[in-house]
Amino acid sequence: MSELPKPYERFNVQFPDVAKAYEDYGRTTHEWGPLPPRVRQLVKLGMAIASRSEGSVHSHVRRALETGVTRDEIYHVLLMAVTSIGFPATIAAYTWINDVLDTEGRGD
Numbered sequence: 001m002s003e004l005p006k007p008y009e010r011f012n013v014q015f016p017d018v019a020k021a022y023e024d025y026g027r028t029t030h031e032w033g034p035l036p037p038r039v040r041q042l043v044k045l046g047m048a049i050a051s052r053s054e055g056s057v058h059s060h061v062r063r064a065l066e067t068g069v070t071r072d073e074i075y076h077v078l079l080m081a082v083t084s085i086g087f088p089a090t091i092a093a094y095t096w097i098n099d100v101l102d103t104e105g106r107g108d
Helices: 006-014 016-032 037-050 054-066 071-085 087-103
Strands: none
Touching: 006 016, 037 054, 037 071, 054 071, 054 087, 071 087
């Protein structure tokens, strides 16, 4: 896994109890329901794309790959975003996805 963003690391150091509670909540919600890990990561990727969060898209592409999600499945999530968030925002997410896929050697 790649290095965490510096602001995130700084926040964790300055507010360790809050950071731990946040991590625990995230883990609990991921593990609570019936969705398997790869599906959860695709859902989280879709939410990251829709929220237009570059860092979250990077993170969830990496996490999706770790659960066995394929490049084509990641692109499928991206393409479904076009009709919801528009073409320019989707192209931005496309570049963020490729940042990770190219680094991981899984790009086109």
